[in-house]
Amino acid sequence: MMPFAGMSATAERVVDAAECLIQQHGYNGFSYEDVARQVGIKKPSIHHHFSTKAELAAMVARRYTQRFREQLHGIEERHAIAPARLKAYAALFEQTFADEKRLCVCGMLGAEADSLPDEVTSEVTRFFKANLDWLTAVVAEGQQASLIRPKPSSAAIAETFLCALEGAMVVGRGMRSSRGPAAAGAVLLATLRT
Amino acid sequence: MMPFAGMSATAERVVDAAECLIQQHGYNGFSYEDVARQVGIKKPSIHHHFSTKAELAAMVARRYTQRFREQLHGIEERHAIAPARLKAYAALFEQTFADEKRLCVCGMLGAEADSLPDEVTSEVTRFFKANLDWLTAVVAEGQQASLIRPKPSSAAIAETFLCALEGAMVVGRGMRSSRGPAAAGAVLLATLRT
DNA sequence: GTCTATATTGTGATAGAC
DNA sequence: GTCTATCACAATATAGAC
Numbered sequence: 001m002m003p004f005a006g007m008s009a010t011a012e013r014v015v016d017a018a019e020c021l022i023q024q025h026g027y028n029g030f031s032y033e034d035v036a037r038q039v040g041i042k043k044p045s046i047h048h049h050f051s052t053k054a055e056l057a058a059m060v061a062r063r064y065t066q067r068f069r070e071q072l073h074g075i076e077e078r079h080a081i082a083p084a085r086l087k088a089y090a091a092l093f094e095q096t097f098a099d100e101k102r103l104c105v106c107g108m109l110g111a112e113a114d115s116l117p118d119e120v121t122s123e124v125t126r127f128f129k130a131n132l133d134w135l136t137a138v139v140a141e142g143q144q145a146s147l148i149r150p151k152p153s154s155a156a157i158a159e160t161f162l163c164a165l166e167g168a169m170v171v172g173r174g175m176r177s178s179r180g181p182a183a184a185g186a187v188l189l190a191t192l193r194t
Numbered sequence: 195m196m197p198f199a200g201m202s203a204t205a206e207r208v209v210d211a212a213e214c215l216i217q218q219h220g221y222n223g224f225s226y227e228d229v230a231r232q233v234g235i236k237k238p239s240i241h242h243h244f245s246t247k248a249e250l251a252a253m254v255a256r257r258y259t260q261r262f263r264e265q266l267h268g269i270e271e272r273h274a275i276a277p278a279r280l281k282a283y284a285a286l287f288e289q290t291f292a293d294e295k296r297l298c299v300c301g302m303l304g305a306e307a308d309s310l311p312d313e314v315t316s317e318v319t320r321f322f323k324a325n326l327d328w329l330t331a332v333v334a335e336g337q338q339a340s341l342i343r344p345k346p347s348s349a350a351i352a353e354t355f356l357c358a359l360e361g362a363m364v365v366g367r368g369m370r371s372s373r374g375p376a377a378a379g380a381v382l383l384a385t386l387r388t
Numbered sequence: 389g390t391c392t393a394t395a396t397t398g399t400g401a402t403a404g405a406c
Numbered sequence: 407g408t409c410t411a412t413c414a415c416a417a418t419a420t421a422g423a424c
Binding site: 024025026029101103106107108109110111112113114115121125127128129132149151152156157159160162163164165166167170171173175176178179184186187188190191192 | 222367368
Binding site for chain 1: 407408409410411
């Protein structure tokens with residue numbers, strides 16, 4: 001698979017369009033025609049950049065995960081203690097959702113996982129694993145500093161935190177009056193602090 | 195729209211099949227052909243029972259919500275105090291998910307909401323509203339009995355609880371090693387108890 | 389209620405000219 | 407790299423016989 005570094009300007013615009021479409025309609029809800037229209041080229045030109053839909057979606061997920069990793073590093077630089085880091089993490093989800101209720105790319109693909117090519121699902125797994133690893137480390141750090149309650153385990157708290165944020169996006173879509181990911185994160189954080 | 199009471203045996207089997215397909219592949223991931231194959235009749239016969247796909251999906255969501263309401267009443271009868279009720283509530287999600295990682299019908303449809311007919315989305319909203327109302331009442335009761343921490347508000351806790359369970363199903367699908375909804379519920383409950 | 393047959397549209401993907 | 411043209415197939419939906 002092509003690395004992002006070597007992507008042409010057009011290929012990037014294709015991935016941009018596909019990312020947006022996946023967040024709004026899901027893998028089964030968008031077509032090459034939709035991407036072509038959004039980029040301003042014709043359908044077969046998309047195939048020149050990504051020969052199959054699975055390959056395109058996998059690239060979307062891969063780039064999304066990569067960017068997420070970079071943002072996690074940014075949080076580590078800007079925030080020193082665990083509660084502040086978790087709040088900033090929740091804000092990432094809020095930012096995405098605030099833009100026309102866009103879903104997390106891998107939240108959407110995770111829901112659809114059963115009808116997705118393995119090529120795509122494996123990227124989704126990578127995303128969740130990277131997030132859980134980071135969250136678990138942050139929570140453990142907070143527990144050692146006595147800023148976060150010692151029980152449940154850091155891994156259990158991390159997973160619940162991620163689930164609440166992903167779920168907030170899904171529930172928020174189906175409801176007019178939802179609070180959104182930031183609020184869900186705030187509630188959890190309030191109950192986790194010592 | 196037809197009430198469930200007046201549904202023929204075949205119509206019910208159609209709804210059963212559609213429900214299962216939505217839980218596994220989503221609205222955009224199943225076809226009348228899939229339903230027909232599963233029920234054992236031909237495609238046009240499905241149209242005789244539900245003239246459009248939107249109508250069929252709306253019926254699936256409606257029946258799902260109705261059955262959920264009945265299970266909530268069952269929980270009230272079997273469990274007296276709020277923490278026990280919340281644990282039983284989480285178990286409902288766990289039961290669904292334990293069966294081949296099936297998603298909540300309205301969790302899946304909520305994620306897809308942007309590309310769904312209004313007829314379907316409105317049923318999804320109804321589901322979430324019914325759940326939040328019930329959860330909020332249960333949490334408030336627990337707070338009054340000093341079994342659940344007084345802050346955050348009952349509505350905020352209720353929404354976070356629902357989000358964590360819905361999210362656990364989505365994340366669980368994308369990951370091999372996920373803990374599932376019951377575990378997410380247990381973590382939250384542990385942090386909420388006084 | 390169910391069927392065969394068909395209309396119509398959309399899909400992912402390919403061939404080959406420029 | 408992009409295009410026109412086209413393929414093979416699947417989708418929702420309808421008409422009309424039984």
